[in-house]
Amino acid sequence: MNRALKEHTKELVKQNETGKGISEMAQRGKGNAKIKVKDLNLFYGEKQALFGVSLDINEKEVTALIGPSGCGKSTFLRTLNRMNDLIDSVKITGDIIINDENIYTSSDVIKLRTKVGMVFQKPNLFPMSIYDNVAYGPRGQGIKNKKELDKIVEESLRGAAIWDEVKDRLKTSALGLSGGQQQRVCIARAIAMKPDVILMDEPTSALDPISTLKVEELITQMKEDFTIVIVTHNMQQAARISDKTAFFLNGEVVEYDETDNIFSTPKDQRTEDYVTGRFG
Amino acid sequence: MSIPTENKQTENIGKANKRKYFLESVSSKLFMICALLSVITLVLIIGFVFYKGSHPFVVGGYSFIDFLFGTDWVPSEDKFGIFPMIIASIYATIGALIIGVPIGLFTAIFLAEIASTRVAKIISPAIQLLAGIPSVLYGVFGLAIIVPFLQNTFGLAKGQSLIAVILVLAIMMLPTIVTVAETAIRAVPQSYREGSLALGVSHIGTIFRVIVPAAKSGIMTAVVLGLGRAIGETMAVILVAGNSLIVPTSLTDSIRPLTTNIALEMGYAAGTHQEMLFATGIVLFSFILILNFVLAKISAKGGN
């Protein structure tokens, strides 16, 4: 049915052959399908934006979604934490299973969003202090203990590699930071929820090259702990940081494979045209 | 870097979320009720006024035509004709528009286009403040200054008159018209001005041929708001109208517009008399609806 699953089974078989049990494999995490999407269709009113998208996203890997503007990659990303719920006219069919739970039949969207964090295209910190921004999510979950919050804020800011830059000004407005710093605080804010999955919607598109590099470095570090799905316009970025890449075109997944394969030996002509810059 | 996931915390979230969803649905319902309250009050107001006001005609056997076109209002003799008041209200409103709109509009143009920034920065906020002054004070001013002035200048027996009402209402609508129209004129893109000036049209020509037409919808809003203030005004009008129950034939006649009729008699009216005051309210209400409708039509036509 799809390559990822085959790959996955193959690996499992291989692992079994080499004597490692499936349970051990699951504990280690890496390589397991964390998110399973089956035959996902999405409509904005009458207009269909996603057509039968099926793909499995592996745990503790970076999966990049690439494709030309309007191809549905951001829309797809937003189905993973149900941000599309905010739009009245959106209708969805198909299944998305995260942690063995179908997120569209389960009604606990709050729990989903605490487990699936998101970083947006433009840094969208609230008009509060840096500390309050990072503590915002945990506070929303009812954590009030000052010590605990302090710990979470520090860990998260360290996790987003920005602790040293902001530790002396935690109580000042977050909006005074540079764009790159703001985006890393946004990542810290997402980390503070201790999610399993972090979705990133073109997180570097509003940043200068140096800030972009810092964020990319951060992302590669973060996959130790998180499953990351990133939408990007920048193909070099996808090639640099992702393990797997899905190429979207007109609301369909044209090709989904190891990133190296997508960029060196794409199977589909359209993928090749896109990654070699012939269109898009 | 490692952030362990705490399973205990996850469980607590699950429990806490139930409460959150409950609060979520309760609050959204509460918000909806609040929003519906404005619909409910509107229905209540219209319902009450129309129910009360239509009662004499539906049940009491009074003729609505006689009510509208009758010239005698003598509650003690069971005579309820509001024709003089309708005419008085129409004249007073139109008169106030004729004086207030051009002056207000021209002042707005002056402030937005001609006056230096420094002058405009002093005058505009001052005029804005005047829009907030209680209308009763305009009436007090009218009674103390305009009425004696008219009396002396034209040798009238009584200065309280149609023209006094017109002047007070015109003055009262000025701040509203100036403020709203100025905002509309300032919102016209600079490129319009430059385009017209670059074609060799004079500054004044540009103002009247390009800028004012471009700001038309905002200017219409200004007029509608000013009109709303004038037509609904009651207490200030009582002070300068004179309250005579005649169909006005000249500017110096003393008048009683619809609003003042309600305010003056509501205090002691009962039974059919009170219901007739509600009927007066219905007429006033319809009057405002029609005027708004007509103005909307005019501005729509101008738009084509």
Place this chain on the structure above:
Amino acid sequence: MRDFKDNLLRGLLWLSAFLSVAVLLMIVGFIFYKGMGLISFEFIFGDYSPEGGGGIWPMIVTTVYTIVISLIIATPIGILAAVYLHEYAKQGRLVRIIRFATESLTGIPSIIYGLFGAVFFVTTLKLGMSIIAASLTLTIIVLPVIIRTTEESLKTVPASYREGSLALGNTKLQTLYKVILPSAMPGILSGIILSIGRIVGESAAIFLTAGTVAAMPESIFSSARTLTVHSYLVTQEAGDIELAAAVGIVLIVIILAINFSATYISKKLNKATNK
């Protein structure tokens, strides 16, 4: 010829502006000139006496009562209604109906509100001519003002704040009181202040619902007069222009204070959120 027309129009523009400013200055000047003589500590804080020479403290207290009571009711309802319209409702028929109702309420002249209040609150609900009946009537008058200004300021809150908060697993309600309402606060406050202006300036609706008793109100169920009604009555009944003007000074000072505090508060809040 064109020069002549231009000059004529230019002249008219200057003349109109001069007339507007002159007449408005005259009104304020007149009120201060006529009323200043009466202004004293005793006048403002003294009890009213029907024989004349007394103060206007009861009217000030009544005015404050009407402001406080109507705002206590109208502010939460108005804000929550605006929140519903802007944040919760699906844009459809129901919202259109609510918007239409709110706009229509804005256009109704206050004397009609007075009529309604006199029958509904005073008679039907048996509140009698009282401060509470007037305040409830005023609540309906200012409700659309608060709804509209709140909605306008909700529009200025960036959508990214909402997304950011929801994506962190916060509910709409949490998002609302933690991020959205604080960001919209300056606009909401200016709406409330506008409403105070409207309440202070209102006369006809209060006249028909609170009555005219010129004494210190014993409770909110007593009949009483506000400053504007007092100003009207002393002119209408006694022709006492000086007294009316003196009350006018107090009113104008209140309006000025309201406006300045509005500007001050919104500046301060803007600074606090964007520093």
